[in-house]
Amino acid sequence: xxxxxxxxxxxxxxxxxxxxxxxxxxxxxxxxxxxxxxxxxxxxxxxxxxxxxxxxxxxxxxxxxxxxxxxxxxxxxxxxxxxxxxxxxxxxxxxxxxxxxxxxxxxxxxxxxxxxxxxxxxxxxxxxxxxxxxxxxxxxxxxxxxxxxxxxxxxxxxxxxxxxxxxxxxxxxxxxxxxxxxxxxxxxxxxxxxxxxxxxxxxxxxxxxxxxxxxxxxxxxxxxxxxxxxxxxxxxxxxxxxxxxxxxxxxxxxxxxxxxxxxxxxxxxxxxxxxxxxxxxxxxxxxxxxxxxxxxxxxxxxxxxxxxxxxxxxxxxxxxxxxxxxxxxxxxxxxxxxxxxxxxxxxxxxxxxxxxxxxxxxxxx
Amino acid sequence: xxxxxxxxxxxxxxxxxxxxxxxxxxxxxxxxxxxxxxxxxxxxxxxxxxxxxxxxxxxxxxxxxxxxxxxxxxxxxxxxxxxxxxxxxxxxxxxxxxxxxxxxxxxxxxxxxxxxxxxxxxxxxxxxxxxxxxxxxxxxxxxxxxxxxxxxxxxxxxxxxxxxxxxxxxxxxxxxxxxxxxxxxxxxxxxxxxxxxxxxxxxxxxxxxxxxxxxxxxxxxxxxxxxxxxxxxxxxxxxxxxxxxxxxxxxxxxxxxxxxxxxxxxxxxxxxxxxxxxxxxxxxxxxxxxxxxxxxxxxxxxxxxxxxxxxxxxxxxxxxxxxxxxxxxxxxxxxxxxxxxxxxxxxxxxxxxxxxxxxxxxxxxxxxxxxxxxxxxxxxxxxxxxxxxxxxxxxxxxxxxxxxxxxxxxxxxxxxxxxxxxxxxxxxxxxxxxxxxxxxxxxxxxxxxxxxxxxxxxxxxxxxxxxxxxxxxx
Numbered sequence: 001x002x003x004x005x006x007x008x009x010x011x012x013x014x015x016x017x018x019x020x021x022x023x024x025x026x027x028x029x030x031x032x033x034x035x036x037x038x039x040x041x042x043x044x045x046x047x048x049x050x051x052x053x054x055x056x057x058x059x060x061x062x063x064x065x066x067x068x069x070x071x072x073x074x075x076x077x078x079x080x081x082x083x084x085x086x087x088x089x090x091x092x093x094x095x096x097x098x099x100x101x102x103x104x105x106x107x108x109x110x111x112x113x114x115x116x117x118x119x120x121x122x123x124x125x126x127x128x129x130x131x132x133x134x135x136x137x138x139x140x141x142x143x144x145x146x147x148x149x150x151x152x153x154x155x156x157x158x159x160x161x162x163x164x165x166x167x168x169x170x171x172x173x174x175x176x177x178x179x180x181x182x183x184x185x186x187x188x189x190x191x192x193x194x195x196x197x198x199x200x201x202x203x204x205x206x207x208x209x210x211x212x213x214x215x216x217x218x219x220x221x222x223x224x225x226x227x228x229x230x231x232x233x234x235x236x237x238x239x240x241x242x243x244x245x246x247x248x249x250x251x252x253x254x255x256x257x258x259x260x261x262x263x264x265x266x267x268x269x270x271x272x273x274x275x276x277x278x279x280x281x282x283x284x285x286x287x288x289x290x291x292x293x294x295x296x297x298x299x300x301x302x303x304x305x306x307x308x309x310x311x312x313x314x315x316x317x318x319x320x321x322x323x324x325x326x327x328x329x330x331x332x333x334x335x336x337x338x339x340x341x342x343x344x345x346x347x348x349x350x351x352x353x354x355x356x357x358x359x360x361x362x363x364x365x
Numbered sequence: 366x367x368x369x370x371x372x373x374x375x376x377x378x379x380x381x382x383x384x385x386x387x388x389x390x391x392x393x394x395x396x397x398x399x400x401x402x403x404x405x406x407x408x409x410x411x412x413x414x415x416x417x418x419x420x421x422x423x424x425x426x427x428x429x430x431x432x433x434x435x436x437x438x439x440x441x442x443x444x445x446x447x448x449x450x451x452x453x454x455x456x457x458x459x460x461x462x463x464x465x466x467x468x469x470x471x472x473x474x475x476x477x478x479x480x481x482x483x484x485x486x487x488x489x490x491x492x493x494x495x496x497x498x499x500x501x502x503x504x505x506x507x508x509x510x511x512x513x514x515x516x517x518x519x520x521x522x523x524x525x526x527x528x529x530x531x532x533x534x535x536x537x538x539x540x541x542x543x544x545x546x547x548x549x550x551x552x553x554x555x556x557x558x559x560x561x562x563x564x565x566x567x568x569x570x571x572x573x574x575x576x577x578x579x580x581x582x583x584x585x586x587x588x589x590x591x592x593x594x595x596x597x598x599x600x601x602x603x604x605x606x607x608x609x610x611x612x613x614x615x616x617x618x619x620x621x622x623x624x625x626x627x628x629x630x631x632x633x634x635x636x637x638x639x640x641x642x643x644x645x646x647x648x649x650x651x652x653x654x655x656x657x658x659x660x661x662x663x664x665x666x667x668x669x670x671x672x673x674x675x676x677x678x679x680x681x682x683x684x685x686x687x688x689x690x691x692x693x694x695x696x697x698x699x700x701x702x703x704x705x706x707x708x709x710x711x712x713x714x715x716x717x718x719x720x721x722x723x724x725x726x727x728x729x730x731x732x733x734x735x736x737x738x739x740x741x742x743x744x745x746x747x748x749x750x751x752x753x754x755x756x757x758x759x760x761x762x763x764x765x766x767x768x769x770x771x772x773x774x775x776x777x778x779x780x781x782x783x784x785x786x787x788x789x790x791x792x793x794x795x796x797x798x799x800x801x802x803x804x805x806x807x808x809x810x811x812x813x814x815x816x817x818x819x820x821x822x823x824x825x826x827x828x829x830x831x832x833x834x835x836x837x838x839x
Contacts, residue, residue: 096431146484222406235406246405246412251432254416267413303411 004104007213014113026087030110033091037101055095056248063088063281089121089244096248097124114209118202120220120240132214141211148204155198162194163187164342174355184359188335191342196224199238218243224334228327230298233334241278250274267303272296282341287350291340298333336360376451377426379443386443389421390414400443415441426450547571547583547835548603550596551614554767554818555587564821567612569828570835577836581609593619593744594642597751601645608760610835613748616767620744620785649750745792752796762798763834764789765827768807799838806830 004012019026036055043051090110094101109124133141159165163173164187173179173187203220210217224236234242254270261269272293279292309317316322339356377385379400387395394409404410410418415432423429428450498504549555549567557565567585574581584606586599596613613619646654752762766789786802793800811823819827 098431150484231411232408235408246415247432250412251416251419254413255420255432258416258420263413263417267411270413303413306411 004107008104008108008111011113012107012111015111015116018113018117029087029091030107033094033110034101034103034106036091037094037106040095041100052095053252056092059088059092059095060277086116086119086121089241092248093121093123093244099124112210112213112215114213114215115206115217118199118206119238120203120206120217121244122215122217122240126218127215130216133211133216137216138212138214141208143208144204144211145208148201148206148208151197151201151204155194155201158194158197162191164191164338165194170343170348170352170356174352174359179359181360181362184339184356185335188338188342188356188360192335192338193225195338195342196221196237225331226327227334228323228330230295230302230330230333233330234295234299241281245274245278249277264304264307267307268300271299271303275299282344285350287340287348287353290350291337294337294340376428377447379447381426382422382443382447382450385421385425386418389417398443402443403441403445404443405441422446422450544580544582544607545609546603546606547574547581547610547612548600548606548608549583549585549587549612549614550599551585551587551612551765553587555585555614557585557824564824566819566824566827566831569825570831571828573829573832574835577832579832579836579839581835587614593747597645597747598641600751601641601648604645608755608758610761610763611755612763612765612831613751614765614767615748615789617785619748620788648754649747653746653750745788749792749796752792752798756796761838762796763831764793764798764800765831766790766793766800766802766804768804799834801831801834803827803830 016023016026036059040048040052040055087110094106094109099105105124105128109127112122112127115122164170173184179187200221207217207219218240220239222236222239224233227233227236250270253273254266257266257270273296275292275296276289277292278295279288279290282288282292336357339360340353383395383398390410398404398409402409404418405412405415419430419432430446430449547567547570549570551567555565555567556562557568562568562585565585565587567583567587571581571583574583584603586603596619600611755762766786768786786804790800790802806826806829807819807823808826811820811826812818
């Protein structure tokens with residue numbers, strides 16, 4: 001059996017440090033992951049497929065339990081580390097990967113430090129099979145780190161003036177009569193831009209550090225603010241999560257539904273279900289489920305439109321004014337949906353988020 | 366999962382895979398498709414098409430490919446699919462083409478050390494240019510005035526004037542009052558958060574007193590952030606006003622955060638004006654003052670450093686951090702004059718953590734709890750001295766005691782937490798000042814659902830209770 005190298009041990013030490021007080025919980029989650037992988041491999045061939053589905057659902061249920069605001073002792077307990085979403089996502093990737101896992105491989109995959117906290121969510125083959133980067137690429141990684149650090153500094157400085165960066169700021173906005181609809185729009189648009197700035201800064205840092213460690217991590221963002229339809233937005237926003245959802249949720253679900261229903265219906269229903277899972281992954285609370293649901297509906301509507309719109313409209317869809325209108329509608333929808341997402345603080349109630357949505361359409365009462 | 370139902374020595378060719386795709390997608394959608402072009406990421410096919418393509422490939426070649434294998438860009442091309450169908454090795458994901466800005470930045474920073482030095486040089490240059498512009502440029506007048514008034518950035522609404530010291534003073538116009546005054550010191554609850562100033566309990570007190578024929582003007586000097594040091598500096602500011610009563614709004618928070626450097630550093634919307642605070646402390650007996658000298662130095666240090674670690678690193682080495690508060694102040698006022706607040710930060714070292722998260726969205730988690738330490742008895746002494754100083758001037762004092770706080774009030778206090786209310790009640794009895802307990806007036810409710818502030822009815826009840834206390838003592 002291949003042994004863990006000193007570098008691997010350094011990664012393990014780094015993630016235990018990153019886990020801070022929850023280091024014990026991380027160890028428990030690593031052991032649980034290893035046991036689940038061993039269980040998967042021990043299943044007889046005829047039970048392999050349903051067993052795998054069961055294991056993935058089990059991890060999902062544990063994740064939802066830990067991340068639910070209703071869970072007793074939220075964030076505490078031996079399974080708390082499953083609440084650190086990226087760990088659970090890696091575990092699911094490992095479960096659906098066909099390889100036979102060794103303990104070394106699992107530890108190396110689960111404890112790769114650069115992308116541990118903030119993603120991007122890497123598949124096992126990117127970490128374990130891909131050739132290591134050459135020195136020049138590692139140097140570029142260092143520059144990318146610096147770029148990420150600069151962006152992160154900017155994002156942290158901006159957090160003080162971003163209207164939806166904290167629950168308190170949202171409450172100010174909601175209870176200030178002078179903050180009318182235009183202000184509410186300024187709030188959601190600037191907050192979305194700030195979220196992008198901060199998250200992409202973390203991604204830059206992670207990709208840079210990963211490159212320094214010799215691993216090419218995939219990109220997480222691809223010009224999401226240029227998107228002029230919801231599908232294009234999700235191809236550019238948190239791409240690695242989109243890949244994960246497509247691979248683990250959408251793909252199997254759509255394949256199953258295609259056996260029983262028409263493709264048109266599947267094209268609408270599958271993204272809705274997938275995005276509800278996406279919302280639940282962020283937090284199993286009504287506001288996040290609703291956020292996922294509305295994005296799913298938007299994706300479903302877009303899928304229906306692209307399937308059903310007559311070919312005669314192709315000319316219209318290529319026209320500049322139509323594209324401009326589509327861009328405004330898409331970005332407006334995405335910005336408004338941040339009202340259900342930001343600030344990502346459990347003390348913010350669904351009512352407060354709906355009040356902000358009402359403010360966006362000019363209802364101040 | 367890649368499983369060969371019918372193993373072949375060599376897998377399908379790219380053209381065979383293309384033909385299989387054509388059956389599902391049609392000729393038109395594959396026109397001009399390069400073998401290495403990612404089907405999904407290029408927008409050529411959708412997620413559902415991908416599922417249908419995989420089903421078609423399985424039917425045609427007898428090889429099952431899981432979506433997890435092709436969802437990623439490297440495998441989701443004709444070449445990638447061909448490799449997977451042949452059971453060949455997977456490719457590493459290609460590097461994404463960098464954005465134009467990032468690409469030029471990368472070129473610029475080809476060598477990290479050189480990049481770091483260039484960044485530092487750019488910062489230094491910017492710093493010098495900024496300093497020059499602020500001290501000698503067209504904005505120098507405003508900047509001087511800013512420094513002169515001791516204004517800081519505390520993002521706020523503007524309308525309720527809680528954003529900085531000078532604005533609070535101007536709003537309440539304490540210097541212009543002519544008649545006998547009830548001076549109210551307090552915090553966001555006193556200001557009347559989320560309500561009009563006329564609905565806040567100080568205004569309600571004045572209305573109740575006037576209704577009962579007592580001609581007293583109530584000057585509301587409350588502003589955001591509970592800190593005894595803030596009360597003292599405001600008291601100094603109003604020292605020469607025709608005071609008849611001073612109302613200290615006090616509670617557990619006063620005794621925990623009163624002169625605590627941690628709160629000065631982390632409670633960003635508390636603004637201190639050092640000359641006023643120092644002048645008030647000058648009025649205290651020498652022994653007490655001596656006891657506070659160290660704290661004062663710590664407070665000043667905390668005040669200087671509270672604007673974040675990045676700026677803290679620059680304090681003393683560059684001009685930028687000194688100007689940053691003003692720049693923030695001006696930018697905030699120019700860009701978002703109304704719809705702003707401040708991040709809520711609780712003591713994150715000595716509290717019970719109710720929830721934590723490590724992903725970027727939840728990184729900014731809110732930690733809720735109270736310091737477990739007992740309160741600082743020196744703060745009681747300072748309060749006692751302030752009451753004595755006021756008594757020497759013939760000014761009577763009310764201790765208006767807050768409940769521990771709605772969060773804690775609605776649920777049992779955390780273990781180890783010591784309530785300061787009892788000590789404050791004892792102080793009121795000892796000094797002979799009027800004691801009005803908010804908990805009695807509020808009857809266990811009247812807080813807004815979403816924060817620790819009073820409802821309009823709560824303000825009305827507090828105003829009535831305070832007016833009754835003052836009336837009874839007169």
